[in-house]
Amino acid sequence: MSASPLILAIDQGTTNSKAFLIDPQGGIVAKASRPMTVTHPQPGWAELDPCGIWQTVRETIDEVSAGRDVAAIAISNQRESILLWDAATGEPVGPCVIWQCRRSSDACALLREYGHEAMIVEKTGLGIDPLFPALKLAWLLDNLPDARVRAERGELRAGTVDSWLLWNLTGGKVHATDASNASRTQLMNIDTGRWDADLAELFRLPVSLLPEIKASDALFGHTADGVPIHALMGDSHAALFGHGISTPGRIKATLGTGSSLMAVTGARAYSTHGLSGTVAWSRHGDVVHALEGNISVSGQAAAFATRLLNLANEAALTELAKTLSDNGGVVFVPALAGLGAPHWKDRARGQITGMTLATEPAHVARAALEAIALQIRDVFVAMEADLGAELPDISVDGGAAASDVLMQILADLLNRPVRRPAVTEVTACGVARMAGEALGLWQGRGDTEDTVFTPRLNQAARTQILSQWYAAIEKAKQE
Numbered sequence: 001m002s003a004s005p006l007i008l009a010i011d012q013g014t015t016n017s018k019a020f021l022i023d024p025q026g027g028i029v030a031k032a033s034r035p036m037t038v039t040h041p042q043p044g045w046a047e048l049d050p051c052g053i054w055q056t057v058r059e060t061i062d063e064v065s066a067g068r069d070v071a072a073i074a075i076s077n078q079r080e081s082i083l084l085w086d087a088a089t090g091e092p093v094g095p096c097v098i099w100q101c102r103r104s105s106d107a108c109a110l111l112r113e114y115g116h117e118a119m120i121v122e123k124t125g126l127g128i129d130p131l132f133p134a135l136k137l138a139w140l141l142d143n144l145p146d147a148r149v150r151a152e153r154g155e156l157r158a159g160t161v162d163s164w165l166l167w168n169l170t171g172g173k174v175h176a177t178d179a180s181n182a183s184r185t186q187l188m189n190i191d192t193g194r195w196d197a198d199l200a201e202l203f204r205l206p207v208s209l210l211p212e213i214k215a216s217d218a219l220f221g222h223t224a225d226g227v228p229i230h231a232l233m234g235d236s237h238a239a240l241f242g243h244g245i246s247t248p249g250r251i252k253a254t255l256g257t258g259s260s261l262m263a264v265t266g267a268r269a270y271s272t273h274g275l276s277g278t279v280a281w282s283r284h285g286d287v288v289h290a291l292e293g294n295i296s297v298s299g300q301a302a303a304f305a306t307r308l309l310n311l312a313n314e315a316a317l318t319e320l321a322k323t324l325s326d327n328g329g330v331v332f333v334p335a336l337a338g339l340g341a342p343h344w345k346d347r348a349r350g351q352i353t354g355m356t357l358a359t360e361p362a363h364v365a366r367a368a369l370e371a372i373a374l375q376i377r378d379v380f381v382a383m384e385a386d387l388g389a390e391l392p393d394i395s396v397d398g399g400a401a402a403s404d405v406l407m408q409i410l411a412d413l414l415n416r417p418v419r420r421p422a423v424t425e426v427t428a429c430g431v432a433r434m435a436g437e438a439l440g441l442w443q444g445r446g447d448t449e450d451t452v453f454t455p456r457l458n459q460a461a462r463t464q465i466l467s468q469w470y471a472a473i474e475k476a477k478q479e
């Protein structure tokens with residue numbers, strides 16, 4: 001038994017549900033993880049089983065909390081994934097349509113054609129792309145039997161994954177979300193922090209279906225055992241907070257299935273370089289704004305290449321990539337779910353270019369790691385252009401940030417130092433801190449040493465890789 005109060009932080013991601021017990025100094029006392037399987041019923045579609053999401057989260061909570069006192073639960077989650085459930089029974093209605101799913105691609109094209117993009121960006125900070133859930137929710141209402149009628153009769157509830165977990169944790173008593181998650185739905189007006197009636201009408205969605213929007217550090221409710229749920233945050237936002245980035249001038253990249261780069265902007269920022277304006281978090285009514293660039297397939301590019309090359313695991317991919325010092329002209333563009341920021345081409349398709357008879361599997365392995373870094377570089381460059389200032393370095397977290405080889409490639413291609421904190425579970429630590437500070441029990445850790453990867457690649461080699469990359473990106477966009 002630990003004497004200090006412990007926060008139970010959930011990190012519900014695309015491919016794993018994780019739970020951590022975190023002490024007031026930010027130390028991880030216990031952790032548990034369960035894998036999730038994304039299904040692809042049609043090319044470009046991506047779904048998760050809502051019961052599987054709840055079940056895996058429940059199991060990780062039970063595993064880490066056995067025999068411990070938990071002061072509060074804090075939830076961080078994959079964003080932009082949307083689901084529907086029955087208000088009376090709590091049973092899911094249809095699948096969880098996840099952020100990577102492109103099923104609303106045609107509907108997005110129509111909205112663009114009818115000239116709605118400027119209004120949507122003005123209200124939400126988000127451009128039109130299948131990433132965002134408003135059109136996916138409309139798709140569910142239109143395609144699941146009786147769903148629209150039942151929604152209009154008030155029999156259904158909708159929400160992002162945080163809402164679904166909150167509903168289940170509170171035994172169906174609370175239907176709420178936080179401002180960071182709501183800001184990614186394309187239904188929240190970023191200036192008012194409320195669901196927007198014009199957007200709801202445009203997307204044909206009854207506002208009554210949606211959860212109440214609260215501050216990220218609100219007291220959201222209690223579990224049946226009386227444990228307070230005291231923070232909800234989108235995973236990328238929690239990571240930004242976990243890196244201690246709360247003022248402009250620094251940037252972080254979370255390398256998960258996709259990657260998200262975020263920088264705090266102070267006031268609301270408008271991107272002219274393919275990024276999104278978003279809410280970083282809201283606390284005690286104060287809203288912190290950020291610029292974000294989402295990359296659709298990032299760490300997943302390594303998993304994909306591992307499977308294509310028939311390797312045992314991603315460590316084997318990295319070992320193979322390490323056997324060469326260059327890519328031999330091979331470029332991999334992982335547009336496997338379209339291209340996100342800053343290109344936003346949802347119909348782009350993946351490419352492997354530049355192969356010759358001299359190409360070895362190791363070249364493809366190296367190209368896969370470089371692709372992760374190059375996509376991050378594209379967003380980093382857009383971020384500097386939007387901010388009108390150079391960013392001195394980048395802080396990283398997430399599963400793929402554990403790879404020294406990848407972090408060195410990232411430093412080389414960015415031509416900036418890459419800072420990796422000692423604990424890379426920054427998302428969980430960030431949301432735990434949000435709850436811990438709200439409860440007044442957070443002490444924070446003293447200074448810890450980051451591992452810093454310093455650029456070593458010469459300019460000529462960097463320029464060559466970049467020119468091959470831009471040529472391949474153009475090809476992918478034209479698919």
Ligand SMILES: O=P(O)(O)OC[C@H](O)CO
Pocket residue numbers: 012013014015077078079080099234235236255256257258259260294
């Ligand atoms: O599952 P992750 O950790 O890649 O996170 C997904 C993002 O939140 C999608 O925007």
